[in-house]
Structures are given as C-alpha cells and as structure tokens.
Amino acid sequence: MKNDCPLTPAQLESFGDEMYAIHQRARAARGAEDVAYIRGVIRTQLRCEVGGRALLFASFVPGAWIAGTALLSLSKILENMEIGHNVMHGQYDFSGDPALSSRSYEWDSTCPSDQWRHSHNYLHHTFTNVSGVDHDLGYRVLRVDEAQPWRWHRVPQLAYAAGLAAVFQWGVAGHDVDMPKYVATPSAERDPLDVQRVREIKSKAWRQVRRDYLLFPLLAGPNALAVLAGNVVANLARNVWAAAVIYCGHFPEQAKTFAPETLEGEGRGHFYLRQLLGSANFDGPRWLHVLSGHLSHQIEHHLFPDVPAWRYPALSSEVCAVCEKYGLPYNTGSLSGQLLSALKRIARLSLPSRQEPALAPLGLHGS
Amino acid sequence: MDSLQPVIADPFVVSLRSALGRALGWLTYPRKPEELFAAFAPRQFGPVRAEVVALEPHFDGCATLVLETDRRFEEHRAGQFVALTLEVDGVRRTRCFSISSAPRGGRGPRHIELTIKSTARGAVTPRLVHPSIVGATVELSQPTGSFVLEDALPPRLLFVTGGSGITPVVSMLRSLDRKAIREGGPRAKVTLLHFARSEREALFLAELREMPWLELHLVTEEALGRAPSLDEASLAEVVSDFENTRTYACGPAPLLKAIEAAFAARGASHALTIERFQSSFEPGAGEGTGTVRFARSNKSSNDPRTLLVVAEAQGLQPKSGCRIGICGTCHCKKLSGATRDLRTGEVSTEANVDVALCSTVAIGDVSIDL
Known part of the structure; x- marks a missing residue:
C-alpha cells in the first residue's frame, strides 16, 4: 500500500518533540485565568438560561418569545460546546474544583456523560480518523471515507446529514452503543453492557424531555404551547449548530483518513501528525469561537485536548509556525467554506468512488 | 434557653x-x-466563605489571621479546627487549622482567628502568612473535631503543647480565662507545659503570663541548649500525679509519642486526649520508594511503575482509555500521599484530588480510591 507519510523518520521525531514542547508549555501555563474564564462562561450561561425561560413565560409580550428562545438556544449552545464538552475533556481538572471536574460533570444532552467520555474522549480522540475504528467518521450514518463500502442506501446521504443535524444530540446519545446494530439484534442476544447503556440513555433523555417538553410548558399554564415551542426550537438550534461545527472538524475535503495499520507502533510524532492532518479549523470573530466551544480550532483541540480551549487561538500561531517549518498543511478557512467542503464530500461519497480508497497508512517513511 | x-x-x-x-x-x-x-x-x-481582615505577625513565617466569616459559619467549641480552602493559581488547596480565638472571643461577632506557622516549601501556608493575603476570600468548613473541653470542668487540667500545637489549647485557655473573669476566679487548677524553640517563638507568651490562674511551664531549646525531651519522670516533675489529671496534648509527633508512653506507663491512657496535626509531605523521597495502597479493594504494592499498571498488576480493573494521558478515562481520586505527573513533572501532595492513573507515579506512600 502507498505510504503517505510526508516526513522522514528524523523529521517526524523532531516534529513530535516540537508539538510536545508546545503541549507541555500550555499545560504548565494553566492557572487562575482559566478558572476565572470558565466560571464567567458558566455564569453567563446560567443567566441566559434563567432569562430565556423567564421571557418564554412572558411570551404574550410581543418579542418576548423570540428573545426567550434565542437566549435559551444560546444557553444550550454554551453549555454543550464551551462548558460541557471542554470540562468533560478534563481541561479544568487541574483546579480541583468539583464543579469543573471531568469525572462528575453532567451536561444537558440526551447522551449520558459517561458514554460520551468513552466514545468521544477515548475512541474519537485516540483513534481520530482511523477508518473502521473512529466512529465519528460518519457516525455510522454517513459515508465520508472512500474505504467505507458504497451501497445504494448511501445515495440520499446529504439528506441524512441534514436529518442527523436536526436530531444531533439523539445521534450522539446512540453513538456509543451502535444503535442500528442494537435495534437489529434480537433482545435476548444483546450485549448486556449495551442494554445497560440504553437504559442510561433512556433515563437521561427522559430528564430532558420531562423538563423541556412537560414541566416548563405545564408551569406556563395558558402559555404552555409557546413555552413548548420555544424549548423545541432551542434544542433544534443547538443540534443544528453543534452538527455544523462538528461536520467542519473532520469532514472537509482536505481532512485525511487513515488505515488501521497506522496505529501499529505509532509514536508521538505520528500521533500529533495524524491529529493535525485529520482535523480542520475555521476562522471567525471571537464570539464564533466561543459558540463553537473553540472547536473552530479543531486542530489545536486534537493536538492538545486537555488544554483549556479558550487558549487555542493563542496556541495556533505556534502550531502554524511548526507546520510551516515542516511543510505540513494547516487546514483552515471560513465557516461557510469548510461547511460547504464537508457537504461536498458527503455528496461526492453518496456515489460510488471511481478511484481506489486513498487511505494514508502514515507509516514510517520508506517502510 | x-x-x-x-x-x-x-x-x-x-x-x-x-x-x-x-x-x-x-x-x-x-x-x-x-x-x-x-x-x-x-x-x-x-460554601461558607470568610474574608481575611487582618494579619498579625508573630515571628518569621508565623502569623495570626483574623477572618470575618459569613453568617452561615457556626460557632466553634474551643479546641476545634476548620478546613480552609484557598485558590492558589486557580488550584483549590485545602488545609486544616485550629481556631486560636475563644468562642465568641473574636474581634467581632463573626470573627475567628487562625494562628499559622508556614512550612518552608508548602503551597499554601507561605501565602497565608504573607501580608498580601489581607483582603482575600477563603472557603471554610464548619468547625469540627473532638479535641474539646468537657462541659463539666474537672478539678485539675493539664495541657502539654509543642510549637504551633498550642493553637487549639490557647482557644481553650482563652475561654477558661473569660470564664474565670466572669466567675471571679477559676474553678480548676490549670497547668500548661509548653515546648518551644525559643522564648521569642513561644506563641501567645505575654498573654498567657497575664492569666493569673494559669501555672505556666515553658521549656525552650534555646534555654536548655539541646532539644527538650519528655518522659514519665520529667512530666511528674510538673504534675506529680499526672495520671489523675485530665490532660490535653497537641504538638509534633515525637512529643505526642512521648506523652502517650508516659500515660501508658502509669496505666492512665484514658486521662489523655491528643490532637494530631496531619504531617505534611516533604518532597525528597524518591519515586517508587513507598507503598501504593488501593483503599477500596484493600490491596497494596511496592511496584514503582505508573499507578494504572500497578493497579492492573494487582488484579484491579480501573477504567482506562488511551493510556497516554490524553483522554482522561483513568482519572481517579488520590486520597493521600505524593505523586508525580509524568506529563508535566509536577508533584502533587494534595489529598482528595484526581490523578490520571496512566501517567502518574507514586512518591513515597500513596493511597488511591480504587
């Protein structure tokens, strides 16, 4: 198989050392500012949530429904992206604050935090873009990689991508279990671990449904329908936004996928290189970075997942400099450009591939 | 009432x-x-919070902190301690300190005092005794501990203290003093045997000398010309029948060991109540020199490898993921002891903090919640 490693073994080693040095410096710099930052975001998020729900209750006042729904959407986006995702990565564990602990944080998503930590922190971040191992490559729904076999049911997959975006948190919830397989298996033959996981998902989902679609609407009395609609729209908005950000992270055309052999004896340099080549950034104003949970810096996030995410913009210049030095690509663009590129890839792969799967095994140069 | x-x-x-x-x-x-x-x-x-409103230095590295607590702080009993949490560079650090003021004996209705001697390389105490601490907000636990005077005062009381071990005892003495003033004389015969490095480092000395009812024996290393020691005979010189005297002791471990031995020799251990300060870890011991204990499964090992490997070698199955310190799956609570994080080289001596098992090694004895 063709070997795609763009670096010689010596280059690969010094590239790994340089990335590691940036990583170490960033870890050592964690401190009071990071804790103050995330607490500030949490305060803002709680204000948005309380304010949004209060405005929805007053939705007989003109404009209040729109403002309330917008605030509640903003709250849910902040909680999922900048707070939940990043806290659960352990970015703030150094503080020893139980409210910021990756082990105990529970987010407002139908996906139980424990399952997320397994499917995302472990599987996705360790085996990023490795075909057949990282299920974030298409979420078992989309074909985003030539190595995935084409079937007729792939043809309308652009529509699947849109549908998945609308119910994204439910897709994430079913991610760790392999829902399609689970549903197809007779209940007696199901893995007991999966059965337990599905039970947890149901319990977690019920809590969100009870709060957003039952209790708050009922408490609103005559305003029940308006409150219900506000909650539906806020959850939808958060789903679509999260999906868009995440499609931009690994699906744009230049983001590479890798053969499973890549993982054999993978060293530090390989690891950083795979994370770099498999991820994509997008630019934008500061608020856009915050709303994306700084996943606009997906490259830095994959290189340094335990570094507080709001530090990524400052780290990107160092990462760029190293990439330039080694002649490596640093994939970035506008949000719309990256999203369009990701959708083009999904559209292209809805049809059978003309060429051979171009998986980069990324092995040692010359091997 | x-x-x-x-x-x-x-x-x-x-x-x-x-x-x-x-x-x-x-x-x-x-x-x-x-x-x-x-x-x-x-x-x-x-959490209950308090503001540091004043700092009164005693000598180098030792000072009394005056704290104004919020309304939720409950009144302490003389001799009790609080767990104080301070954020140092964004990291929560918790230490326990005896309250040195008497109940209702602070500067104001919601004031308490903590007298703190700093440890040279500590992460917390040097900051607490530094003037820049004034104005800082700290978190407090409610007062706790059973090193307290009984409600019914016995006819005779003996206190044996060493160094900063006097802090819980001074709270008791201050409350006895208030009682003595109120009642026009003490009801009990009270003796204090205090060990200090020098007269200058003997805390609260002037104040103790102002307590007319207190029989004070001060032993200093400076006056003796050698490290003071305590045994059954030397204790009997202070209070001849100490075995019949209700006794409270607080101070460094060797002192407590000596006084325990003296009381045991006379078969009077029941008359003695002691307060141990948790000895703080001093870095210096090498990696892999101690015992890793897995508290919940009651297993231990001297294996010097990473905690994850040690746990697995012991037949435990902690959750783990990437095993290279990236994913956080193996984070687990360290109950006590010192560890080094191999990713950053940082040494952690905190109790009850999360460590990444896959990239952490023990330094000396460590206890893990596993």
Missing part, C-alpha cells in the same frame, strides 16, 4: 419539602438547585 430546644419537624412538612426539592431538581436538571442558587446568590448559598 427554650429557643435552643430541637424543633421536632412535622413529618408532613418534611416530606413536602423533600418533594418540592425533588421537583425543583427536575426543573434545574442537570444542575442541582443549590448550584443554581449559589451562582446567583453566593452569599446565601454555596
């Missing part, structure tokens, strides 16, 4: 309140209602 009678709660009210609390939790899920309240009204909810 009728108002202090415990209120017997109506079972209906109790169940109504817990049902309301549960329903509130359904609305605030996934956050707990308390978290939400604490975010909007930190003075009424969340």
Whole structure:
C-alpha cells in the first residue's frame, strides 16, 4: 500500500518533540485565568438560561418569545460546546474544583456523560480518523471515507446529514452503543453492557424531555404551547449548530483518513501528525469561537485536548509556525467554506468512488 | 434557653419539602438547585466563605489571621479546627487549622482567628502568612473535631503543647480565662507545659503570663541548649500525679509519642486526649520508594511503575482509555500521599484530588480510591 507519510523518520521525531514542547508549555501555563474564564462562561450561561425561560413565560409580550428562545438556544449552545464538552475533556481538572471536574460533570444532552467520555474522549480522540475504528467518521450514518463500502442506501446521504443535524444530540446519545446494530439484534442476544447503556440513555433523555417538553410548558399554564415551542426550537438550534461545527472538524475535503495499520507502533510524532492532518479549523470573530466551544480550532483541540480551549487561538500561531517549518498543511478557512467542503464530500461519497480508497497508512517513511 | 430546644419537624412538612426539592431538581436538571442558587446568590448559598481582615505577625513565617466569616459559619467549641480552602493559581488547596480565638472571643461577632506557622516549601501556608493575603476570600468548613473541653470542668487540667500545637489549647485557655473573669476566679487548677524553640517563638507568651490562674511551664531549646525531651519522670516533675489529671496534648509527633508512653506507663491512657496535626509531605523521597495502597479493594504494592499498571498488576480493573494521558478515562481520586505527573513533572501532595492513573507515579506512600 502507498505510504503517505510526508516526513522522514528524523523529521517526524523532531516534529513530535516540537508539538510536545508546545503541549507541555500550555499545560504548565494553566492557572487562575482559566478558572476565572470558565466560571464567567458558566455564569453567563446560567443567566441566559434563567432569562430565556423567564421571557418564554412572558411570551404574550410581543418579542418576548423570540428573545426567550434565542437566549435559551444560546444557553444550550454554551453549555454543550464551551462548558460541557471542554470540562468533560478534563481541561479544568487541574483546579480541583468539583464543579469543573471531568469525572462528575453532567451536561444537558440526551447522551449520558459517561458514554460520551468513552466514545468521544477515548475512541474519537485516540483513534481520530482511523477508518473502521473512529466512529465519528460518519457516525455510522454517513459515508465520508472512500474505504467505507458504497451501497445504494448511501445515495440520499446529504439528506441524512441534514436529518442527523436536526436530531444531533439523539445521534450522539446512540453513538456509543451502535444503535442500528442494537435495534437489529434480537433482545435476548444483546450485549448486556449495551442494554445497560440504553437504559442510561433512556433515563437521561427522559430528564430532558420531562423538563423541556412537560414541566416548563405545564408551569406556563395558558402559555404552555409557546413555552413548548420555544424549548423545541432551542434544542433544534443547538443540534443544528453543534452538527455544523462538528461536520467542519473532520469532514472537509482536505481532512485525511487513515488505515488501521497506522496505529501499529505509532509514536508521538505520528500521533500529533495524524491529529493535525485529520482535523480542520475555521476562522471567525471571537464570539464564533466561543459558540463553537473553540472547536473552530479543531486542530489545536486534537493536538492538545486537555488544554483549556479558550487558549487555542493563542496556541495556533505556534502550531502554524511548526507546520510551516515542516511543510505540513494547516487546514483552515471560513465557516461557510469548510461547511460547504464537508457537504461536498458527503455528496461526492453518496456515489460510488471511481478511484481506489486513498487511505494514508502514515507509516514510517520508506517502510 | 427554650429557643435552643430541637424543633421536632412535622413529618408532613418534611416530606413536602423533600418533594418540592425533588421537583425543583427536575426543573434545574442537570444542575442541582443549590448550584443554581449559589451562582446567583453566593452569599446565601454555596460554601461558607470568610474574608481575611487582618494579619498579625508573630515571628518569621508565623502569623495570626483574623477572618470575618459569613453568617452561615457556626460557632466553634474551643479546641476545634476548620478546613480552609484557598485558590492558589486557580488550584483549590485545602488545609486544616485550629481556631486560636475563644468562642465568641473574636474581634467581632463573626470573627475567628487562625494562628499559622508556614512550612518552608508548602503551597499554601507561605501565602497565608504573607501580608498580601489581607483582603482575600477563603472557603471554610464548619468547625469540627473532638479535641474539646468537657462541659463539666474537672478539678485539675493539664495541657502539654509543642510549637504551633498550642493553637487549639490557647482557644481553650482563652475561654477558661473569660470564664474565670466572669466567675471571679477559676474553678480548676490549670497547668500548661509548653515546648518551644525559643522564648521569642513561644506563641501567645505575654498573654498567657497575664492569666493569673494559669501555672505556666515553658521549656525552650534555646534555654536548655539541646532539644527538650519528655518522659514519665520529667512530666511528674510538673504534675506529680499526672495520671489523675485530665490532660490535653497537641504538638509534633515525637512529643505526642512521648506523652502517650508516659500515660501508658502509669496505666492512665484514658486521662489523655491528643490532637494530631496531619504531617505534611516533604518532597525528597524518591519515586517508587513507598507503598501504593488501593483503599477500596484493600490491596497494596511496592511496584514503582505508573499507578494504572500497578493497579492492573494487582488484579484491579480501573477504567482506562488511551493510556497516554490524553483522554482522561483513568482519572481517579488520590486520597493521600505524593505523586508525580509524568506529563508535566509536577508533584502533587494534595489529598482528595484526581490523578490520571496512566501517567502518574507514586512518591513515597500513596493511597488511591480504587
């Protein structure tokens, strides 16, 4: 198989050392500012949530429904992206604050935090873009990689991508279990671990449904329908936004996928290189970075997942400099450009591939 | 005093309140209602806080901190301690300190005093005794500990203290002093045997000398010309029948060991109450030199490898993922001891903090919640 490693073994080693040095410096710099930052975001998020729900209750006042729904959407986006995702990565564990602990944080998503930590922190971040191992490559729904076999049911997959975006948190919830397989298996033959996981998902989902679609609407009395609609729209908005950000992270055309052999004896340099080549950034104003949970810096996030995410913009210049030095690509663009590129890839792969799967095994140069 | 009678709660009210609390939790899920309240009204909810309003130095590295606590802080009993939490560079650090002021004996109704001697390379105490601490906000636990005087005062009392071990005892002496003034004379014969490095480092000396009812014996290394020691005979020189005297002791470990031995020799261990300060870890011991204990499974090992490998070698199955310090799956609580994080080289001596098992090694004895 063709070997795609763009670096010689010596280059690969010094590239790994340089990335590691940036990583170490960033870890050592964690401190009071990071804790103050995330607490500030949490305060803002709680204000948005309380304010949004209060405005929805007053939705007989003109404009209040729109403002309330917008605030509640903003709250849910902040909680999922900048707070939940990043806290659960352990970015703030150094503080020893139980409210910021990756082990105990529970987010407002139908996906139980424990399952997320397994499917995302472990599987996705360790085996990023490795075909057949990282299920974030298409979420078992989309074909985003030539190595995935084409079937007729792939043809309308652009529509699947849109549908998945609308119910994204439910897709994430079913991610760790392999829902399609689970549903197809007779209940007696199901893995007991999966059965337990599905039970947890149901319990977690019920809590969100009870709060957003039952209790708050009922408490609103005559305003029940308006409150219900506000909650539906806020959850939808958060789903679509999260999906868009995440499609931009690994699906744009230049983001590479890798053969499973890549993982054999993978060293530090390989690891950083795979994370770099498999991820994509997008630019934008500061608020856009915050709303994306700084996943606009997906490259830095994959290189340094335990570094507080709001530090990524400052780290990107160092990462760029190293990439330039080694002649490596640093994939970035506008949000719309990256999203369009990701959708083009999904559209292209809805049809059978003309060429051979171009998986980069990324092995040692010359091997 | 009728108002202090415990209120017997109506079972209906109790169940109504817990049902309301549960329903509130359904609305605030996934956050707990308390978290939400604490975010909007930190003075009424969340941890008890105190502001450092003054710092009074005694000698190098030792000072008394005057704290103004918030309304939720409960009154302490003389001899009790608090756990104080300070954020140092964004990291929460908790240490226990005896309260040195008497109950209701602070500068104001909500003031307490902590007398703190710093450890040279400590992460917390050097900051606490530095003038820049004034104005800082710290978190406090409620006062706790059973090193307290009994309500009924015995006819004779003996206190044996060493160094900063006098801090809980001075709170007791101050409260006895207030009582003596109120009642026009002490009801008990009270003796204090205090060990210090020098007269200058003997804490509260001037104040103790002002207590006419107190028989004070000060032993200093400076005056002796050697490290003082304590045994059955030397203790008997201070109080000949100490075995019949209600005794409280607090100080360094060798002193406590000596006094325990003296009381045991006379078969009077029941008359002695001691308060141990948790000895703080001094870096210096090498990696892999101690015993790793897995507290919940009651296993231990001297294996010097990473905690994850050691745990697995012991047949435990902690959760783990990437095994290279990236994913956080193996994070687990360290109950005590010192560890080094191989990713950063940082040494952690904190109790009750999370460590990444896959990239952490023990330095000396370590206990893990596994």
